[in-house]
Amino acid sequence: MRRVRRNVLRVAAVIAAATLTFALACNFAVLRGGRERDSALSDADTIIVLGAGVGPDGVSQVLADRLDTALALYRAGRAKRLLLTGDASSKYYDEVAAMKKYLVARGVPDEAMIIDGNGIDTFSSMARAREVYGVERALVVTQAFHLPRAVWLARAMGIDADGEVADKRPYRAAIWFALRECLSRTKAWVDVGIGRRPGRR
16 A cells, blocks of 8 residues: 555656646746847837736726836837737626727827737737737737746747836736746647637637
């Protein structure tokens, strides 16, 4: 019985070590492939703004910072259009409607915005940006913890992408965001590797 138990523990240890090694390798690949360029991307055709939490009172701090960063880029003439991509899964939860309302209130015209409510996750947002909206050169706006994965996914989809950090304050859930991102990078690598199709609501 003890021998069986030891063998089970050995197998479990080997599986755990292999899983950890795989996850670390995926994270390294995504972080390396999504790092910033030595020089800023010029003549982007689109600023991609990734959705985040919204509530009855409007956009979250995380999303507000993304939108303010994108607005500054748009006003500086870095690109002529903004792709607002996020989850619009129901009439009770609609990230992109809140994003559009926020930017319209700050003077961005309707014709400068593309709205994609089927960007249910970062993979889907980037796949649809390329396949549905024809984005070729993009500035991706999100927080620093998320940016390497978002840029890596954009590049994996064939978009010539660079990132713009949207951090404007400390975030209460920063540690949780960082821990979750380790799993998300692994999933992103797997999604691209298996040729996953973007999700739809």
